[in-house]
Amino acid sequence: MPASLKRRLTPYLLTLPGALWLLAFFLVPMVTMLSVSLQEGSLEEGYRFTGHWQTYTEALGKFDTQLLRSIWYGAIVTVVTLVVSYPMAYWIALRGGRRKNLYLLLILLPFFTPFIIRTLSWKFILADEGIFLGALKDWGVLPDAYQVLATSTAVVAGMIYNFLPFMALPLYVALERLDPAMLDAASDLYSSRRQAFLKVTLPLSMPGVFAGCLLTFIPAVGDFVNATFLGGVNTTMIGNVIQREFLTNNDYPEGAAISFLLMAAILVGVLRYVRKMGAEELTV
Amino acid sequence: MTDRERELRRLLASAPRHNVSRRDVLRGAGALSLTAWLAACGVSGTNEDGGGGNGGSEDDGLTTTEQNGQFSFANWPLYIDRAKGRRPTIDDFTKDTGIEVDYKEVIDDNESFFGTIREPLASGQGAGWDMIVVTDWLIAKMARLGYLEELDHSLLPNFEAHAGQVYKDPSYDPGNAHSVPWQSGITGIGYNPRLTGRKIKSFDDLFDPAFEGKVGMFKEMRDTMNLTLLGIGIDPQQATVDDAALAQEKLIEQRDKGIVRNYYGNEYADALVREDLWLTMAWSGDVFQLQFDKPELEFVVPEEGGILWVDNMAIPQGAENPIDAMAFMDYVYDPKVAAQITAWVNYICPVPEAQDILKKADDSYTKSVAKSPLVFPTPEMESLLYHYKDLDEEEEEAWNDLFGEVIQG
Numbered sequence: 001m002p003a004s005l006k007r008r009l010t011p012y013l014l015t016l017p018g019a020l021w022l023l024a025f026f027l028v029p030m031v032t033m034l035s036v037s038l039q040e041g042s043l044e045e046g047y048r049f050t051g052h053w054q055t056y057t058e059a060l061g062k063f064d065t066q067l068l069r070s071i072w073y074g075a076i077v078t079v080v081t082l083v084v085s086y087p088m089a090y091w092i093a094l095r096g097g098r099r100k101n102l103y104l105l106l107i108l109l110p111f112f113t114p115f116i117i118r119t120l121s122w123k124f125i126l127a128d129e130g131i132f133l134g135a136l137k138d139w140g141v142l143p144d145a146y147q148v149l150a151t152s153t154a155v156v157a158g159m160i161y162n163f164l165p166f167m168a169l170p171l172y173v174a175l176e177r178l179d180p181a182m183l184d185a186a187s188d189l190y191s192s193r194r195q196a197f198l199k200v201t202l203p204l205s206m207p208g209v210f211a212g213c214l215l216t217f218i219p220a221v222g223d224f225v226n227a228t229f230l231g232g233v234n235t236t237m238i239g240n241v242i243q244r245e246f247l248t249n250n251d252y253p254e255g256a257a258i259s260f261l262l263m264a265a266i267l268v269g270v271l272r273y274v275r276k277m278g279a280e281e282l283t284v
Numbered sequence: 285m286t287d288r289e290r291e292l293r294r295l296l297a298s299a300p301r302h303n304v305s306r307r308d309v310l311r312g313a314g315a316l317s318l319t320a321w322l323a324a325c326g327v328s329g330t331n332e333d334g335g336g337g338n339g340g341s342e343d344d345g346l347t348t349t350e351q352n353g354q355f356s357f358a359n360w361p362l363y364i365d366r367a368k369g370r371r372p373t374i375d376d377f378t379k380d381t382g383i384e385v386d387y388k389e390v391i392d393d394n395e396s397f398f399g400t401i402r403e404p405l406a407s408g409q410g411a412g413w414d415m416i417v418v419t420d421w422l423i424a425k426m427a428r429l430g431y432l433e434e435l436d437h438s439l440l441p442n443f444e445a446h447a448g449q450v451y452k453d454p455s456y457d458p459g460n461a462h463s464v465p466w467q468s469g470i471t472g473i474g475y476n477p478r479l480t481g482r483k484i485k486s487f488d489d490l491f492d493p494a495f496e497g498k499v500g501m502f503k504e505m506r507d508t509m510n511l512t513l514l515g516i517g518i519d520p521q522q523a524t525v526d527d528a529a530l531a532q533e534k535l536i537e538q539r540d541k542g543i544v545r546n547y548y549g550n551e552y553a554d555a556l557v558r559e560d561l562w563l564t565m566a567w568s569g570d571v572f573q574l575q576f577d578k579p580e581l582e583f584v585v586p587e588e589g590g591i592l593w594v595d596n597m598a599i600p601q602g603a604e605n606p607i608d609a610m611a612f613m614d615y616v617y618d619p620k621v622a623a624q625i626t627a628w629v630n631y632i633c634p635v636p637e638a639q640d641i642l643k644k645a646d647d648s649y650t651k652s653v654a655k656s657p658l659v660f661p662t663p664e665m666e667s668l669l670y671h672y673k674d675l676d677e678e679e680e681e682a683w684n685d686l687f688g689e690v691i692q693g
Contacts, residue, residue: 042677066692129559147497149560150546232546233539236692244692248395248505249684 037256047252055257063241063258067265070238073152074221077159078167078213084160085168085212090201093175107168119158119229123149126230150232158226163219167212174208175201210277218266238262346433346606355414355605355612356386358397360595363389363417363467365628373625377615383608394422401600405431410602415609420456420594421506423463424674432462433599439610440464442617451634454594455521455671463596464613467569467631470661470669471507471591474556474566474574474583484563487515487586491538500555500564501535503547505687506672507591508535511565513673514589520673525682532686539693547691556581569631572658583658585668592669594634627653632661 037055041047060067092103110118125132126148136142148154178201186196224239231237238258245255364387365373374385391397397418401411411431418426426432437444443464451465475484480495490499502508510520512531523531538544545561553570555561557578571583597613599606615621622635623642627650633639642654653659661669675683 042681045677062689063692123554124558127558127560145497147545147560150497233542233544233691234693241692244688249681249688250395250399251681251684 033256033259036252037260039253041253052253055253056261059254059257060261063238066236066238066241067258067261069236070221070262071265071269073156073159073237074217076156077163077220078217080156080160081164081167081216082171082209082212085164085171086209089168089171089175089208093172093178094180104169104172107165111165115162116225119162119225122154122158122161123229126154149230150235152231152235154230154232155227155235155237158230159220159223162223162226163216166215166219170211170215171205171208174205174211178204206277213273214270218270221266222262346436347602347604348607351383351607351611352605353382353608354384354386355603355608356388356412357609357612358388358390358413358416359466360391360417361389363595363629365625373616373621376621377612381611381615383611385612391417394419398422398426405429405601408602410604411600413600414603414605415597415599415612417466417595417597420454420596421672421674423596423598424456426598426600427457427462428676431601433601433603433606434461435464435599435613436610439607440614440617442614446617446619446622446635446637448634448636450592450666450669451594456594456674457596463598464617465594465634466597466616467626467629468592468594468634469631470568470583470585470658470665471502471511471593472566472568472583472585473563474571474581475563476556476559476578476581478580479559479562484582484584485587487511487588489563489586490515490565491534491543493541493543495562496542497545498560498562499538499543499545500548500552500561501538501544501546502552502565503549503691505684507565507593508547508690509683509687510591510670510672511586514591514670515586517588520591520670523673525679525686528679528683528686532690535687535690536693539690568658569629572630572656585665587668589668589670591672592632592666593672626659630656630659632659636660 035049036047038049038051038053039047040050040052040055088107092100096103124130127133128147128149129137133142133146133148137144137146182200182204183196186200187193191199221237222239224237224243227235227237227240242255242258242262245251245258249255364371371387374387378384397416401413401416405411423432437460443460447464451468453459457463473484473487473490477483479498480489489495490501509528509531512534513520513523513527516530516534518527518530545555548555548564550570552561552564552566553574556564556566557574566583568583571581574581597609597616599609603609616625617635619635619637619641622633623638626633626638627642627645630653639654639660642650645651645654657665673679
């Protein structure tokens with residue numbers, strides 16, 4: 001094979017495993033789901049492809065509340081985790097010193113226990129008469145009827161807790177790469193600390209903010225575990241709806257249609273965000 | 285799809301005349317193959333040709349009339365007596381009859397278990413089990429689809445002699461043609477009198493604003509909808525979709541007033557023990573077990589009526605060892621065997637005589653089982669019990685939609 005041809009083929013050969021992987025495990029399920037969403041029928045009669053796109057409009061009409069609620073919850077979770085993680089990541093990256101790795105380990109430590117167990121344990125901690133609220137009620141700090149569980153606060157708080165590391169780690173990576181000499185230079189040029197932060201640190205950490213927001217927002221919108229365990233009435237998220245359509249009602253077309261609506265909503269949001277932030281910042 | 289093919293052929297045939305470009309044809313072919321792919325991704329149903337609504341064996345009777353010395357049995361977890369890692373009832377059965385039992389605890393809920401056996405049954409391959417235990421409404425559904433073998437009642441003398449009257453000729457399976465009960469339970473109200481401050485008697489107590497945020501309901505559609513229908517004075521068996529809409533209204537009102545804390549699955553029991561719930565829809569067997577840890581808890585069948593659900597033994601269409609399975613069905617209706625299972629399982633025993641046997645036991649635990657109305661309901665209690673409505677496919681979808689709006693607010 002001539003060297004020039006080889007050189008031209010190499011990039012394609014290198015991308016081949018990844019491309020095949022995507023084809024098998026992303027494209028095939030997507031197309032299958034798309035097909036299911038356009039089928040009609042029942043479990044007993046079977047489902048047939050009829051191109052019944054009305055399932056989409058029906059599903060959107062039925063579950064618009066849950067879809068908007070999920071996006072709203074996801075947005076709150078993203079903003080709060082960003083505000084909470086930024087100072088933490090900043091401090092570890094720039095002031096962590098020799099113990100940086102220990103602090104990072106502390107952030108990661110909750111990951112050593114399964115997601116479900118961590119979320120379930122909040123049910124015990126926040127029980128109406130549990131160790132925390134029970135004690136506060138006994139002391140008269142809280143009224144007897146006060147509850148945290150089964151409210152939207154509990155769902156959002158649970159998600160913030162569970163998704164915090166997804167925000168903190170990319171932020172840390174971005175801030176860690178920051179060259180301290182840049183900050184010295186800024187102060188040499190008579191910038192105040194506030195100006196140095198706004199003009200140097202913050203712009204240089206934007207790739208981390210960007211990646212963190214994506215990594216938090218996307219799974220948060222589709223999450224159903226927190227709403228299942230910590231939520232109550234009127235906290236149902238779109239993930240719960242999908243789960244119920246597939247596993248309880250056996251209404252595969254509607255479940256598939258909602259999944260696609262969710263995906264479309266996220267995709268539109270993310271694309272707008274990417275365009276605004278500039279795609280080159282994706283390369284953290 | 286065949287129309288598409290024809291269209292494409294016509295397109296190709298007319299190509300020279302109409303100057304159809306190669307690109308146009310390719311585009312047509314691409315659309316065709318995409319449609320073909322999309323269509324091929326379908327989920328096959330039960331009423332398609334080939335598989336047939338009546339399963340593989342055309343309903344012409346059992347695969348065999350002989351005992352084969354073995355059968356496989358799919359049951360729910362913790363649903364048969366255990367001692368020292370063995371299952372005494374199974375062991376005794378094998379000793380008495382020489383029939384080996386392949387016993388597996390593989391059923392966690394009706395819907396997903398049915399999902400695992402539906403496809404093979406639809407294509408006539410058999411479920412892979414000689415005996416299964418599923419709830420009454422699924423018995424009705426499977427019988428309607430032709431997925432269950434008919435039982436030979438001449439092989440079930442113990443059932444005829446010892447089964448309680450309520451368990452014979454049930455509405456979900458007339459004449460016990462396809463099933464006999466395994467254990468059953470009641471859907472009613474479980475509560476903590478210390479927290480509610482009064483005895484709970486009525487379904488309407490679940491709607492009392494005084495218990496705002498402390499009331500639990502089930503996310504299981506059948507339980508909640510049927511109990512609510514009873515609560516508003518409608519016999520579920522007679523309920524129409526309009527009646528179901530009335531029940532939905534009632535449930536939405538309860539939700540929007542903030543009275544319901546949440547819609548629960550099995551985890552309602554923990555919430556009741558933790559005192560997050562003061563009163564909740566509950567299953568009788570659970571409350572009986574919870575009372576050992578928290579004796580103050582009580583269970584009541586609301587005066588408007590409660591649901592008696594029955595888990596039944598049945599033989600899937602095309603089972604290889606149906607006669608052996610029926611031998612077991614009959615064996616557990618021996619009152620002594622029934623007593624042994626009930627003493628451990630604590631659900632409602634379909635054999636009333638088992639109560640007398642348990643009463644004579646030496647230990648206080650077994651005596652408490654014998655005395656509990658949750659295991660042996662009193663006649664007054666029984667008079668208040670109704671079955672789930674048997675829903676056809678269309679009604680089921682309508683009810684699911686109505687109920688979905690309630691719990692997914």
